[in-house]
Amino acid sequence: MKTSNPVLSRLGQAAERERSAGYGPYGPAGQGQPGYGQQAGYGQPAYGEAYPTATGYPASPPAVQPMTIDDVVVKTVTLxxxxxxxxxxxxxxxPDSATGAAWIGAALVGLVLGLVISFMRVANPALVVAYAVIEGVFVGMVSxxxxxxxxxxxxxxxxxxxxVFFLMAILYRAKVIRATPKFTRAIISIMAGLFAVMLINFVLALFGVNTGLRDNGALGIIFSLVCIVVASLSFILNFNEIEEGVRMGLPQRYSWTAAFGILVGLIWLYIEILRLLSFLQGGDD
Incomplete structure (x- = not known):
């Protein structure tokens, strides 16, 4: 189960540990195959065999359903x-008087939750839903x-x-843009750099320092365009992670992680497009 994507590698390792504990997929994808690290002991049925019950009827061993594309779609729509x-x-x-405080507060809390979800090794639906609620407040205040x-x-x-999202989905489906290892490393590196710059700019703005990076000028417009392009290309990574996750047989709950990735990209893209449109209309925000 090898992949060049660090996120998938981490999720794949978590899924591997679950299978090693005896919770491998059971059904069309895993029926009749021995679980990883699991051997039939004395007096125990082999993997793929039915477990006896008090009623005398066989019962299947416990199983974790693998993630599907439909799972990701449902979770994404839900979020x-x-x-x-x-x-x-x-x-x-x-109220209007609290817009600024709510905007900044939601942005900070959302950033912390986003980092926790991104770096934790186990998918947590509760945290993902909480992130969606907090980001909803942020998006509402900005809008x-x-x-x-x-x-x-x-x-x-x-x-x-x-x-833009559906256009990227079509381009990925048609294999016009593919998430090669080089492409993946480049996008991840650029995204990390952009977020670092935005975070520094945000902190400086809190102290009254204006870098011009978010003003209605040449620098602000160019930076927004770069962010829009990178945010759009990040969906290619999301689609590839979903496709590979399904192929690797990740547990169903990891569909929340995949949906979270799409939600982050959509919010980022929306905010950048909103800002660019304001620049094009001659605004200075």
Whole structure:
């Protein structure tokens, strides 16, 4: 179970440990095959055989269902729905006087949760759902602020975001863009660099230092364009992780991790498109 993707390697190792403990996939993908590190002991049925029960009828051994594409789609739609509901609620319930505080607070909490989810070795649906709720507040406050200056800009950004997402899905499906090891390393490195720059810029802004990186100028427009391109290409990594995860037989709960990756990319892309549209309309935010 080898892969050049570090995320998949980590998830693959976690799945391997589950199978080593005797919880390998059972059914079409694993029926009749011995579990990793599992041997039939004295008086125990071999793997793939039925377990006797008090009623005399055979029962299958415990199993962990493998992840499927449908699982990821359902989880992604669920997270998007939660994020959308949270955004609408924040837009309507949080007063204008608290918009800035809610925006910054949600951004910081979301960043911490995102890092925890990204680096932990076990998928945690509760944390992923909590992330969607917090990011919904962040997206709602950002959207409300931009919409107050530019009427209709939120709808334009939403349409553009999903348009880019489906375009990348088509390009990946048609194998126009593939997640080769070199491509994967390059995108991950660039993303890490961009997030580091944005985090530094955010901290400096809190102390009143304006770098011009997020202003309506040549530097701000170029940086937003770079972020949009990289955010778009990050979906190729997501699609590849999902495809490889299904092939590797990762447990079903890892579909939450895959859906989380897509949600992060969509939110990032949406915010960058929203900002770029405001620049093109002559705004300075």
């Amino acid at each position: 998007l729905g939660i994020t959308g509901i949270s955004a609408v609620a924040a837009w309507n319930l949080i 409300k602020t931009f919409e107050s200056f530019y009427s209709g800009i939120v709808l334009q950004a939403v349409v553009a975001t999903f348009g």
